[in-house]
Amino acid sequence: GQQVMQIPQYQHVQEGEDFTTYCNSSTTLSNIQWYKQRPGGHPVFLIQLVKSGEVKKQKRLTFQFGEAKKNSSLHITATQTTDVGTYFCAGLTLNYGGSQGNLIFGKGTKLSVKP
């Protein structure tokens, strides 16, 4: 079945270092979403990417969608302690008619930041 793999599972960085998490799908995606979950909290929507090769930025966060729409990445520049949490990607595949689909979450990358 469809799988969305996310690596790494854990990442420990020193504050100020950069961080990247990668998401890879076994099938071509219609679009991809990214969520952040703070420790003890719930997932919060960050962004959605739709177009092949799309790049979006939110302050220090840069999101990319691969040309083949099978992979995506989230890069954080100069991490801060407020970036701590688990980052999930969620890939969507649609049926031929586009009326239904499956949204599959990756297992997440847990980021810890040492001050």
Add this chain to the structure above:
Amino acid sequence: DAGITQSPRYKITETGRQVTLMCHQTWSHSYMFWYRQDLGHGLRLIYYSAAADITDKGEVPDGYVVSRSKTENFPLTLESATRSQTSVYFCASSESGIGTGAYEQYFGPGTRLTVT
């Protein structure tokens, strides 16, 4: 604006008991979802609903029952709880459905369920 709420936030129950987790949203979103989150598995979809009286299975529906008589409520029932159902359960809602455009999901605070 209450958004999306879940109750109870914490629940301990015994194996074999029936337990119902409640989810309520105030946005009148059409779509609602139930996920479970376990270490090493991420978020897995249990059931979802496109509208009142329309529900469908997700990835891991066995042992769960849902209903949606009103747009704003989407309760999840464990008919006979098992230890393997110990998890954190998240309810979510979205304005649009898959295939109809932006469908960012808004998650509730979660219910931590322990089955002993």
